[in-house]
Amino acid sequence: MGRHYEVGGRRLMLHRSGSGDPAVVFLPGAGLVGLDFLNLQQRAAELATSVLYDRAGTGWSERTDLPRSAVEVAGELRDLLRAAGVPAPYLLVGHSLGAFYARRFAQLFPGEVAGLLLLDPGHEDIHDHMPAEAAGLDEQMKLDPEQLPELTDEQVEASRGALAQIYAEWPGSVREPLVEHHLSEWRTGIQETANYESELYDELRQGGELPDVPLIVVTAMGRNPYWAKFASGDLERRMHDGVRDLHAAIAASVPRGEQRVLDDAQHQYLHIEHPDAVLHAIRDLLDEAGE
Secondary structure (H helix, E strand, O other): OOEEEEEOOEEEEEEEEOOOOOEEEEEOOOOOOHHHHHHHHHHHOOOOOEEEEOOOOOOOOOOOOOOOOHHHHHHHHHHHHHHOOOOOOEEEEEEOHHHHHHHHHHHHOHHHEEEEEEEOOOOOOHHHHOOHHHHHHHHHHOOOOOOOOOOOHHHHHHHHHHHHHHOOOOOHHHHHHHHHHHHHOOOHHHHHOOOHHHHHHHHHHOOOOOOOOOEEEEEEOOOOHHHHOOOOHHHHHHHHHHHHHHHHHHHHOOOOEEEEEEOOOOOOOHHHHOHHHHHHHHHHHHHHHOO
16 A cells, blocks of 8 residues: 655655545654554545655654654655645644644645644643643653563563554554554654654744644543553543643634544544544535635
Protein backbone atom coordinates (compact mmCIF):
# COMPACT_ATOMS: atom_id res chain seq x y z
CA MET A 1 0.00 0.00 0.00
CA GLY A 2 1.43 3.36 -1.01
CA ARG A 3 4.79 4.03 -2.61
CA HIS A 4 8.11 5.67 -1.82
CA TYR A 5 9.23 9.09 -3.00
CA GLU A 6 12.71 10.57 -2.90
CA VAL A 7 12.69 13.67 -0.71
CA GLY A 8 15.82 15.36 0.59
CA GLY A 9 17.90 12.29 -0.14
CA ARG A 10 15.54 9.99 1.77
CA ARG A 11 12.84 7.57 0.63
CA LEU A 12 9.51 8.42 2.25
CA MET A 13 6.27 6.41 2.16
CA LEU A 14 3.02 8.05 1.05
CA HIS A 15 -0.35 6.51 0.28
CA ARG A 16 -3.13 8.49 -1.38
CA SER A 17 -6.61 7.75 -2.63
CA GLY A 18 -9.76 9.63 -3.53
CA SER A 19 -10.00 12.91 -5.40
CA GLY A 20 -11.00 16.49 -4.81
CA ASP A 21 -9.63 19.53 -3.01
CA PRO A 22 -8.50 20.34 -0.43
CA ALA A 23 -6.51 17.18 0.22
CA VAL A 24 -6.83 15.68 3.70
CA VAL A 25 -3.38 14.89 5.09
CA PHE A 26 -2.94 12.81 8.28
CA LEU A 27 0.03 13.56 10.56
CA PRO A 28 0.42 10.72 13.11
CA GLY A 29 1.26 11.21 16.76
CA ALA A 30 4.48 9.94 18.31
CA GLY A 31 4.70 6.18 18.19
CA LEU A 32 2.08 5.95 15.47
CA VAL A 33 2.49 5.73 11.70
CA GLY A 34 0.40 6.54 8.66
CA LEU A 35 -1.31 3.14 8.51
CA ASP A 36 -2.65 3.66 12.04
CA PHE A 37 -5.08 6.11 10.40
CA LEU A 38 -6.13 3.83 7.54
CA ASN A 39 -9.66 3.55 8.99
CA LEU A 40 -10.14 7.31 8.60
CA GLN A 41 -8.13 7.74 5.42
CA GLN A 42 -10.29 5.31 3.48
CA ARG A 43 -13.49 7.04 4.55
CA ALA A 44 -12.06 10.53 4.00
CA ALA A 45 -11.17 9.43 0.47
CA GLU A 46 -14.91 9.39 -0.26
CA LEU A 47 -14.91 13.16 0.40
CA ALA A 48 -11.60 14.37 -1.05
CA THR A 49 -8.05 13.34 -1.85
CA SER A 50 -6.82 11.58 1.29
CA VAL A 51 -3.18 11.09 2.22
CA LEU A 52 -1.25 8.95 4.71
CA TYR A 53 2.49 9.19 5.11
CA ASP A 54 5.37 8.25 7.40
CA ARG A 55 7.82 10.87 8.60
CA ALA A 56 11.51 10.11 8.05
CA GLY A 57 12.64 7.85 10.86
CA THR A 58 9.20 6.30 11.35
CA GLY A 59 7.06 3.59 9.80
CA TRP A 60 8.08 2.51 6.32
CA SER A 61 10.06 5.65 5.52
CA GLU A 62 13.83 5.72 5.59
CA ARG A 63 15.48 5.91 8.99
CA THR A 64 17.06 9.09 10.33
CA ASP A 65 18.24 10.44 13.66
CA LEU A 66 15.46 11.38 16.09
CA PRO A 67 14.18 13.72 17.42
CA ARG A 68 13.86 16.36 14.69
CA SER A 69 12.84 19.99 14.56
CA ALA A 70 9.32 20.92 13.55
CA VAL A 71 10.59 23.10 10.71
CA GLU A 72 12.45 20.11 9.28
CA VAL A 73 9.41 17.84 9.50
CA ALA A 74 7.05 20.46 8.06
CA GLY A 75 9.37 21.24 5.15
CA GLU A 76 9.81 17.54 4.46
CA LEU A 77 6.04 17.04 4.32
CA ARG A 78 5.61 19.93 1.91
CA ASP A 79 8.31 18.54 -0.39
CA LEU A 80 6.81 15.04 -0.20
CA LEU A 81 3.32 16.26 -1.12
CA ARG A 82 4.78 18.12 -4.09
CA ALA A 83 6.80 15.08 -5.17
CA ALA A 84 3.64 12.96 -5.00
CA GLY A 85 1.67 15.49 -7.05
CA VAL A 86 -0.75 16.41 -4.27
CA PRO A 87 -1.52 20.11 -4.77
CA ALA A 88 -2.17 22.65 -2.03
CA PRO A 89 -4.15 23.72 -0.11
CA TYR A 90 -4.35 20.98 2.52
CA LEU A 91 -6.59 20.09 5.43
CA LEU A 92 -4.02 18.95 7.98
CA VAL A 93 -5.18 16.36 10.54
CA GLY A 94 -2.52 16.29 13.25
CA HIS A 95 -2.69 13.94 16.24
CA SER A 96 -0.69 14.69 19.41
CA LEU A 97 2.91 15.30 18.22
CA GLY A 98 1.55 15.48 14.68
CA ALA A 99 -0.43 18.56 15.76
CA PHE A 100 2.84 20.36 16.53
CA TYR A 101 4.01 19.61 13.01
CA ALA A 102 0.65 20.60 11.48
CA ARG A 103 0.76 23.96 13.29
CA ARG A 104 4.37 24.53 12.22
CA PHE A 105 3.41 23.79 8.62
CA ALA A 106 0.62 26.36 8.92
CA GLN A 107 3.01 28.92 10.40
CA LEU A 108 5.54 28.40 7.61
CA PHE A 109 3.17 27.98 4.65
CA PRO A 110 -0.10 29.69 5.61
CA GLY A 111 -1.30 30.03 2.03
CA GLU A 112 -1.15 26.25 1.58
CA VAL A 113 -3.46 25.36 4.48
CA ALA A 114 -7.23 25.15 4.04
CA GLY A 115 -7.98 23.99 7.57
CA LEU A 116 -6.60 22.34 10.70
CA LEU A 117 -7.95 19.41 12.71
CA LEU A 118 -5.93 18.89 15.89
CA LEU A 119 -6.61 15.60 17.64
CA ASP A 120 -5.81 15.87 21.37
CA PRO A 121 -2.82 18.04 20.49
CA GLY A 122 0.27 18.69 22.51
CA HIS A 123 1.09 22.34 23.05
CA GLU A 124 3.97 24.46 24.32
CA ASP A 125 1.77 26.14 26.98
CA ILE A 126 0.71 22.87 28.59
CA HIS A 127 2.43 23.60 31.91
CA ASP A 128 0.49 26.84 32.31
CA HIS A 129 -2.74 24.83 32.45
CA MET A 130 -1.62 21.94 34.66
CA PRO A 131 -2.24 21.81 38.45
CA ALA A 132 0.82 22.75 40.49
CA GLU A 133 1.19 19.18 41.77
CA ALA A 134 1.67 17.91 38.21
CA ALA A 135 4.94 19.80 37.83
CA GLY A 136 6.70 17.35 40.10
CA LEU A 137 5.50 14.42 38.01
CA ASP A 138 7.00 15.73 34.78
CA GLU A 139 10.50 14.40 35.41
CA GLN A 140 9.15 11.09 36.70
CA MET A 141 7.15 10.52 33.54
CA LYS A 142 10.06 11.16 31.16
CA LEU A 143 11.48 8.02 29.59
CA ASP A 144 14.99 7.37 28.29
CA PRO A 145 14.65 4.79 25.50
CA GLU A 146 18.27 3.74 25.94
CA GLN A 147 17.65 2.83 29.58
CA LEU A 148 14.54 0.77 28.97
CA PRO A 149 14.98 -3.02 28.82
CA GLU A 150 13.83 -5.13 25.91
CA LEU A 151 10.31 -6.47 26.14
CA THR A 152 10.02 -9.96 27.57
CA ASP A 153 8.43 -12.71 25.51
CA GLU A 154 5.36 -12.49 27.74
CA GLN A 155 5.08 -8.74 27.20
CA VAL A 156 5.44 -9.16 23.44
CA GLU A 157 2.68 -11.75 23.27
CA ALA A 158 0.36 -9.71 25.49
CA SER A 159 1.00 -6.61 23.38
CA ARG A 160 0.51 -8.54 20.16
CA GLY A 161 -2.91 -9.68 21.31
CA ALA A 162 -3.91 -6.18 22.45
CA LEU A 163 -2.77 -4.59 19.19
CA ALA A 164 -4.54 -7.23 17.12
CA GLN A 165 -7.75 -6.22 18.89
CA ILE A 166 -7.12 -2.51 18.34
CA TYR A 167 -6.59 -3.05 14.61
CA ALA A 168 -9.21 -5.77 14.22
CA GLU A 169 -10.98 -3.89 11.40
CA TRP A 170 -7.79 -3.34 9.38
CA PRO A 171 -7.28 -5.73 6.44
CA GLY A 172 -5.13 -8.67 7.48
CA SER A 173 -2.49 -7.74 4.91
CA VAL A 174 -2.08 -4.41 6.73
CA ARG A 175 -2.89 -5.44 10.31
CA GLU A 176 -0.21 -8.10 10.69
CA PRO A 177 2.82 -6.04 9.54
CA LEU A 178 1.46 -2.99 11.39
CA VAL A 179 1.26 -4.92 14.68
CA GLU A 180 4.75 -6.36 14.20
CA HIS A 181 6.10 -2.91 13.40
CA HIS A 182 4.75 -1.51 16.65
CA LEU A 183 6.20 -4.42 18.60
CA SER A 184 9.69 -3.93 17.15
CA GLU A 185 9.81 -0.11 16.91
CA TRP A 186 8.12 0.90 20.19
CA ARG A 187 11.05 3.16 21.18
CA THR A 188 10.44 5.48 18.24
CA GLY A 189 7.64 7.40 19.95
CA ILE A 190 9.87 8.15 22.94
CA GLN A 191 12.73 9.24 20.69
CA GLU A 192 10.52 11.59 18.64
CA THR A 193 9.33 13.49 21.72
CA ALA A 194 12.75 13.90 23.35
CA ASN A 195 13.08 17.54 22.20
CA TYR A 196 9.72 18.85 23.42
CA GLU A 197 11.15 21.17 26.07
CA SER A 198 14.61 21.70 24.59
CA GLU A 199 13.51 22.73 21.11
CA LEU A 200 9.94 22.14 20.00
CA TYR A 201 8.14 24.39 22.49
CA ASP A 202 10.27 27.46 21.71
CA GLU A 203 10.10 26.77 17.98
CA LEU A 204 6.30 26.92 18.03
CA ARG A 205 6.20 29.93 20.36
CA GLN A 206 8.45 31.92 18.05
CA GLY A 207 6.85 30.69 14.84
CA GLY A 208 4.08 33.28 14.65
CA GLU A 209 0.30 33.19 14.53
CA LEU A 210 -1.79 30.54 12.83
CA PRO A 211 -3.49 31.57 9.59
CA ASP A 212 -7.18 32.48 9.58
CA VAL A 213 -8.47 29.07 8.53
CA PRO A 214 -11.16 26.82 10.01
CA LEU A 215 -9.78 24.91 13.00
CA ILE A 216 -11.26 22.19 15.20
CA VAL A 217 -9.55 20.91 18.35
CA VAL A 218 -10.72 17.49 19.57
CA THR A 219 -10.10 16.85 23.27
CA ALA A 220 -9.92 13.29 24.65
CA MET A 221 -11.13 13.20 28.26
CA GLY A 222 -10.94 9.44 28.83
CA ARG A 223 -8.51 7.99 31.38
CA ASN A 224 -4.84 8.13 30.53
CA PRO A 225 -3.29 4.79 31.57
CA TYR A 226 0.21 6.28 31.66
CA TRP A 227 -0.77 9.25 33.83
CA ALA A 228 -2.58 6.85 36.15
CA LYS A 229 0.77 5.20 37.02
CA PHE A 230 2.01 8.44 38.56
CA ALA A 231 -1.04 10.48 39.59
CA SER A 232 -3.94 9.90 41.96
CA GLY A 233 -7.41 9.78 40.48
CA ASP A 234 -8.15 13.32 41.62
CA LEU A 235 -4.90 14.73 40.21
CA GLU A 236 -5.41 12.93 36.93
CA ARG A 237 -8.90 14.45 36.63
CA ARG A 238 -7.51 17.91 37.25
CA MET A 239 -4.77 17.29 34.67
CA HIS A 240 -7.46 16.40 32.15
CA ASP A 241 -9.30 19.59 33.07
CA GLY A 242 -6.11 21.50 32.34
CA VAL A 243 -5.81 19.88 28.91
CA ARG A 244 -9.44 20.73 28.15
CA ASP A 245 -8.85 24.37 29.12
CA LEU A 246 -5.68 24.50 27.02
CA HIS A 247 -7.48 23.13 23.99
CA ALA A 248 -10.25 25.68 24.47
CA ALA A 249 -7.57 28.39 24.39
CA ILE A 250 -6.12 26.98 21.16
CA ALA A 251 -9.57 27.05 19.55
CA ALA A 252 -10.14 30.62 20.77
CA SER A 253 -6.83 31.78 19.31
CA VAL A 254 -8.21 31.92 15.76
CA PRO A 255 -11.42 33.51 14.42
CA ARG A 256 -12.91 30.23 13.20
CA GLY A 257 -11.78 27.91 15.96
CA GLU A 258 -13.93 25.31 17.71
CA GLN A 259 -13.35 22.73 20.43
CA ARG A 260 -15.08 19.35 20.53
CA VAL A 261 -14.78 17.17 23.64
CA LEU A 262 -14.95 13.37 23.64
CA ASP A 263 -15.59 12.38 27.25
CA ASP A 264 -14.66 8.70 26.95
CA ALA A 265 -11.87 8.82 24.34
CA GLN A 266 -8.28 7.88 25.17
CA HIS A 267 -5.45 10.00 23.82
CA GLN A 268 -3.56 7.39 21.81
CA TYR A 269 -6.48 5.81 19.99
CA LEU A 270 -9.25 8.39 19.89
CA HIS A 271 -9.31 8.10 16.08
CA ILE A 272 -9.98 4.38 16.39
CA GLU A 273 -12.44 4.58 19.29
CA HIS A 274 -14.39 7.48 17.77
CA PRO A 275 -13.85 7.43 13.99
CA ASP A 276 -17.30 8.87 13.28
CA ALA A 277 -16.61 11.95 15.42
CA VAL A 278 -13.28 12.56 13.68
CA LEU A 279 -14.76 12.02 10.24
CA HIS A 280 -17.60 14.40 11.10
CA ALA A 281 -15.01 17.06 11.98
CA ILE A 282 -13.17 16.42 8.69
CA ARG A 283 -16.41 16.78 6.75
CA ASP A 284 -17.30 20.01 8.56
CA LEU A 285 -13.88 21.51 7.86
CA LEU A 286 -14.03 20.51 4.20
CA ASP A 287 -17.44 22.11 3.90
CA GLU A 288 -16.26 25.32 5.57
CA ALA A 289 -13.10 25.46 3.49
CA GLY A 290 -15.21 25.14 0.34
CA GLU A 291 -17.50 28.05 1.20
